[in-house]
Amino acid sequence: MPAGGAAGNSRRTRPTAWLCHDAADVILGKAMNEVTAGLLPEGLRDRLPPQAEAAAALLRGVLDTVASHGYERVQPPLVEYEESLTGRVGAESGGNAKLLRFVDPVTQRTLALRPDITGQAGRIATTRLAHYARPLRLSYGGPVLRVKGTQLNPEREMIQAGAELIGSDGVAAVTEVLLLAVEALQSAGLETLSVDVTLPSFVGALAAGPWPVAADKIEAVHALLDGKDVAGLRAAGASHYEPLIAASGPAEAALAALRALHLGAAFEARLADVAEVVAALPADVRVTLDPTERHGFGFQSWIGFAIYAPGVRGEVGRGGAYAITHPDGHRETAVGFSLYVDALVDAGLGLSAPRRILLPAGTSRADAAKLRAAGWSTVAALSDDADPHAFRCTHRWNGVEAVAI
DSSP states (O other), X not given: OOHHHHHHHHHHOOOHHHHHHHHHHHHHHHHHHHHHTTOXXXXXXXXXXXXXXXXXXXXXXXXXXXXXXTOEEOOOOSEEEHHHHHSSSOHHHHOGGGOEEEEOTTTOOEEEEOSOSHXXXXXXXXXXXXXSOSSEEEEEEEEEEOSSOOSSOOOSXXXXXXXXXXXXXXXXHHHHHHHHHHHHHHHTTOOOOEEEEEOTTHHHHHHTTTSOOOGGGHHHHHHHHHTTOHHHHHHTTOGGGHHHHHTOEEHHHHHHHHHTTOOOHHHHHHXXXXXXXXXXXXXXXXXXXXXXXXXXXXXXXXXXXXXXXXXXXXXXXXXXXXXXXXXXXXXXXXXEEEEEHHHHHHTTTTXXXXXXXXXXXXXXXXXXXXXXXXXXXXXXXXXXXOOTGXXXXXXXXXXXXXXXO
């Protein structure tokens, strides 16, 4: 047999084992595609009708409420340089551990998807809008993404809406922002709300003043207080902090318990500020106070808050006073809040009765335009046998009027 013939024959045929492997790969690949075609990474989800429209409507409603109080909307990008997302408000706002990073193929610099929009609003306020008059009122809304969720909230992607008042963190500023958060949630349909007020810097001030704690032990004491660990406090030699745990509960009683500790004039003045903020809340809002809990927002200063509602898992919002860093290093006070739209959707809010009408093939554009102007969502049939139910329509146009089906 010619040499060329042997080579040519080997090119035309492949060993049976190879063919079996190829067939197995094709079958396995097809099976994997069928299994994964509808799957999403853990913590991510599709919003389908009508929940997707409910989310959009709720976001619009929150931002409209905020805008009516003079807050102007900004729209920062979903992706930024990693250092930009952690350098203004502090790593605690988004958390380096929460950043989903990747390398920009254009610049070879590390980029990250935002886990929170607060820091982005701070960046805009201290750079592009640094020359604007203070206090500066900004609002925002959009998706955020974290590396992983929490045990209580496993979702990694969320829709966040919020407002930031930059240039003041006084009682008037905090009161405005907290009342605005409550109003926005009530406008979204949450009739019953409770606000948990926190004092993030209180323990640190005590440790540096009347109840001394070594600098290298403050965080440990804070963690024990967060966990309400009385035994741990005693073991750490910080039993004098136990009254703070007992002073948690309904706001008025908690404030009275803290005043009874006679911590000094500076603390008395700060507690008076907190009492003024609490007194401004509507009577139908339940208010509690916990001087030891920080809600994971360690960057907050003298006051923080978390908002809850019956039937809603976890917080529906959180906020408080903080400071942002300018490019030249100086710090500027601010107050803000973030609301979580997905929690509202999951609670069944934002849904409205559909007004969808099927337009038979051949319906005039003028009739369709009139129906849309009257508030209908029109669905144009592309064939004579279109089924209104299949397109989730509630009515059918007969050429003269809408007929319920």
